Amino acid sequence: MGGFGGNVGSTGKGILIGILSAFGSAGVAIIILALYFFFRYTQRGRIILDRIGRPGEYDDEEAFAREEAEALESMDELQQAEYLRAKAFVQANPPETIQTDISLSQFLAIQEKGVSAWEFEPELEIANCFVEARTEIEFFDSVCSVQSNLPVPKQNEVYYWEAKIYDKPESSLISIGMTTKPYPLFRLPGFHKASIAYVSTGHRRHNQPFTPISYGPEYVQGDVVGVGYRPRTGTIFFTRNGKKLDDVVHGLKSQNFFPTVGSNGPCTVHVNFGQLGFVFIEANVKKWGLAPMTGSLAPPPPYGSEHGSILLEAGRESAQTPQWWQREAGHSRTRSGTVRLTYPTSPGPVRSPTDISLAQLPHLPSQEGIGEGSSGTIQQPGPNDTGPPQLPIDNDNASVPPPEYSSPHHSPPNSGSPPQGGIPPDSTQPPIPSYDAAVGNCNADERV
Numbered sequence: 001m002g003g004f005g006g007n008v009g010s011t012g013k014g015i016l017i018g019i020l021s022a023f024g025s026a027g028v029a030i031i032i033l034a035l036y037f038f039f040r041y042t043q044r045g046r047i048i049l050d051r052i053g054r055p056g057e058y059d060d061e062e063a064f065a066r067e068e069a070e071a072l073e074s075m076d077e078l079q080q081a082e083y084l085r086a087k088a089f090v091q092a093n094p095p096e097t098i099q100t101d102i103s104l105s106q107f108l109a110i111q112e113k114g115v116s117a118w119e120f121e122p123e124l125e126i127a128n129c130f131v132e133a134r135t136e137i138e139f140f141d142s143v144c145s146v147q148s149n150l151p152v153p154k155q156n157e158v159y160y161w162e163a164k165i166y167d168k169p170e171s172s173l174i175s176i177g178m179t180t181k182p183y184p185l186f187r188l189p190g191f192h193k194a195s196i197a198y199v200s201t202g203h204r205r206h207n208q209p210f211t212p213i214s215y216g217p218e219y220v221q222g223d224v225v226g227v228g229y230r231p232r233t234g235t236i237f238f239t240r241n242g243k244k245l246d247d248v249v250h251g252l253k254s255q256n257f258f259p260t261v262g263s264n265g266p267c268t269v270h271v272n273f274g275q276l277g278f279v280f281i282e283a284n285v286k287k288w289g290l291a292p293m294t295g296s297l298a299p300p301p302p303y304g305s306e307h308g309s310i311l312l313e314a315g316r317e318s319a320q321t322p323q324w325w326q327r328e329a330g331h332s333r334t335r336s337g338t339v340r341l342t343y344p345t346s347p348g349p350v351r352s353p354t355d356i357s358l359a360q361l362p363h364l365p366s367q368e369g370i371g372e373g374s375s376g377t378i379q380q381p382g383p384n385d386t387g388p389p390q391l392p393i394d395n396d397n398a399s400v401p402p403p404e405y406s407s408p409h410h411s412p413p414n415s416g417s418p419p420q421g422g423i424p425p426d427s428t429q430p431p432i433p434s435y436d437a438a439v440g441n442c443n444a445d446e447r448v
Contacts, residue, residue, distance in 0.1 A: 086184040120135060120261075128144035141265060148256040157231075162279060180194040191205060234250055
């Protein structure tokens with residue numbers, strides 16, 4: 001029995017050693033293959049993306065400088081100037097250096113307008129393209145790109161938009177894709193950092209200004225090119241006439257991408273953000289548009305629809321209430337042309353010191369007791385009155401009658417009644433002059 005147990009133990013040890021040796025050999029083989037592929041496909045300064053042998057973004061500055069020098073030698077002077085200009089722009093304005101997140105006002109605009117909130121905004125300094133009806137782009141005879149005003153959202157699983165080629169000569173090159181801001185809009189999308197594009201020649205460009213990479217079939221006039229973006233994985237793919245092509249890149253989750261269309265010659269492109277049906281059936285069924293066709297937030301009432309508004313109704317009621325100057329039945333006009341109105345019981349507007357009547361008043365002799373505090377009125381003599389005009393009556397002493405004259409020439413002063421103003425008689429007070437004497441004194445004062 002002891003010998004049998006020893007044989008079993010030695011057999012188990014042999015099996016374990018064999019298994020470990022097999023795994024060790026497989027591990028060594030895997031390590032060798034990994035090193036082989038690494039040195040083979042990264043010797044030119046490129047990184048491996050989702051497929052082996054598929055070049056992507058540069059990770060070696062020396063390799064980029066070497067390929068840049070080779071490309072500049074094959075360019076003419078104009079192409080070299082445009083490339084160096086774009087390179088200087090990218091160095092001075094790196095991608096994602098400005099705030100591109102959707103702000104609160106933009107979010108409210110999306111809630112109100114829906115997909116109609118997206119539109120293309122051409123660069124005024126370039127002015128080589130024209131946008132009509134927000135999404136209809138017409139290019140002219142030089143290189144130009146145009147971006148949308150809002151980035152692609154990131155809430156849903158997939159976002160999708162399409163561009164239809166309405167007019168394209170054979171000499172015009174069109175590039176459709178996505179870019180970040182800021183981007184040199186005097187260059188096509190896909191030629192510089194943080195940009196991806198599907199070119200009408202059938203190539204794709206991802207941060208690639210020199211050597212294009214074959215991607216799909218060419219697209220010409222009448223074709224529809226679609227661009228899809230998955231925010232959760234950072235994947236961008238393209239479609240052509242409703243057929244999905246391969247994914248271009250992965251892992252672009254932090255950038256805010258803007259739909260971008262560019263061309264180097266005359267052509268016309270119409271973009272559908274979701275306001276119409278898509279050619280790509282899956283996007284059309286699953287509603288992958290950038291936003292709903294109609295907004296969920298009610299727009300403000302149109303001009304003229306003031307019924308039901310508390311403020312406007314209150315304003316209408318106050319407008320219908322006649323004002324104090326409208327309630328006045330009549331008005332009179334003086335010689336100076338000023339209109340005298342009946343003032344309301346409220347204080348009302350304050351009249352300026354110059355707002356007085358210029359009607360001439362008859363000259364009256366000055367007399368003691370009639371001063372600034374008197375508010376008496378002057379009674380003009382009528383056509384049948386033969387006596388002198390009556391002096392003003394002091395309202396403060398209305399119980400004291402004015403002096404009476406029995407004769408304008410020889411009437412003695414009435415010393416029995418107190419003088420005007422309520423002053424008691426005094427032995428030192430001079431007698432009241434006659435009417436002629438008073439008028440004569442006034443004329444003498446005027447001559448002096």
